[in-house]
Amino acid sequence: xxxxxxxxxxxxxxxxxxxxxxxxxxxxxxxxxxxxxxxxxxxxxxxxxxxxxxxxxxxxxxxxxxxxxxxxxxxxxxxxxxxxxxxxxxxxxxxxxxxxxxxxxxxxxxxxxxxxxxxxxxxxxxxxxxxxxxxxxxxxxxxxxxxxxxxxxxxxxxxxxxxxxxxxxxxxxxxxxxxxxxxxxxxx
Numbered sequence: 001x002x003x004x005x006x007x008x009x010x011x012x013x014x015x016x017x018x019x020x021x022x023x024x025x026x027x028x029x030x031x032x033x034x035x036x037x038x039x040x041x042x043x044x045x046x047x048x049x050x051x052x053x054x055x056x057x058x059x060x061x062x063x064x065x066x067x068x069x070x071x072x073x074x075x076x077x078x079x080x081x082x083x084x085x086x087x088x089x090x091x092x093x094x095x096x097x098x099x100x101x102x103x104x105x106x107x108x109x110x111x112x113x114x115x116x117x118x119x120x121x122x123x124x125x126x127x128x129x130x131x132x133x134x135x136x137x138x139x140x141x142x143x144x145x146x147x148x149x150x151x152x153x154x155x156x157x158x159x160x161x162x163x164x165x166x167x168x169x170x171x172x173x174x175x176x177x178x179x180x181x182x183x184x185x186x187x188x
Contacts, residue, residue, distance in 0.1 A: 025067030029074035030055060031081050034088055035177035038153070040077050043067065046100035047080055050152045052173040065102050084154065090188055093121040095155050103151035110134050111146040112156050119160040122185040126164045140164075148172060154181070 026048065028041035039058045041049035043066045051058055062070045074081075079097070086092035101109045114134050118125040127140040127147070136142070147158035148170045159181040163169045171178035 025069040026062045027071060027073035027076040028059065028062070029072060029077050029081070031077075031084065033084065035154075035173050035180050038084070038173075040080050040084070041070075042076050042080065043100060043102070046098040047152055047155055048100050048102050050080070050084070050155045052153060052177075061103055080155075087154065088184070090184055093185075093188065097155060099152055099155060101151070104149075105146070107142065108146040108149065108151075111143055112150060112152070112158070115156060115158065115161075119157065121157075122188060124160045124162050124182065127161055127169075128164050130161060144170060157181075160185075 026041055026043045028039055028049065031038050031040050036052055039049055039051045039053060039055055040047070041051075041058070041062055043062075048066060049058060049062065053061075059070045083092060083095050083097060087095065101112060104112060111130060111134060114130065118130050118133055127143045128137075130147075131137055131139040131143045134143075143161075147161055150156055150158040150172065153159070153172055159171055159173075159178045168175050168178050168182075
């Protein structure tokens with residue numbers, strides 16, 4: 001045995017393990033789905049993003065709005081990913097997740113928090129009906145804009161809101177994704 005080998009053997013210890021990093025203030029992951037890659041994020045156990053936005057833009061938004069400590073840590077999102085996969089496979093109709101609308105504007109919060117009153121799995125509503133529901137009957141376009149920037153897509157089902165004439169209009173994931181989601185819900 002050479003001198004170098006004997007020194008290296010002394011440096012190895014059987015109980016040496018990689019460091020365990022603490023959970024991030026915001027943990028996120030990129031998740032491939034049938035409707036596209038989604039950035040999923042949680043903070044303090046609540047979903048703060050389920051977005052089609054690009055990674056750099058979304059992590060910067062999360063850093064500004066929640067905490068500068070945003071780390072790609074998939075494990076805290078296991079339940080979110082599982083529920084999303086079940087939903088997209090048609091095996092789940094509702095999400096059992098706590099949501100924090102920290103990335104939403106006050107108007108978006110008003111719209112998104114009221115959304116369950118107007119729609120449910122397999123049932124659509126219109127932008128105008130949502131506007132009336134929040135006591136802003138002339139704000140159908142503003143409702144559309146708020147839903148188009150929904151930071152928690154799919155989990156908060158803005159895809160169920162359509163035009164007054166039944167037309168599919170705008171969706172952050174694209175109209176193909178919106179059609180996929182509505183068709184999925186119509187089959188069940």
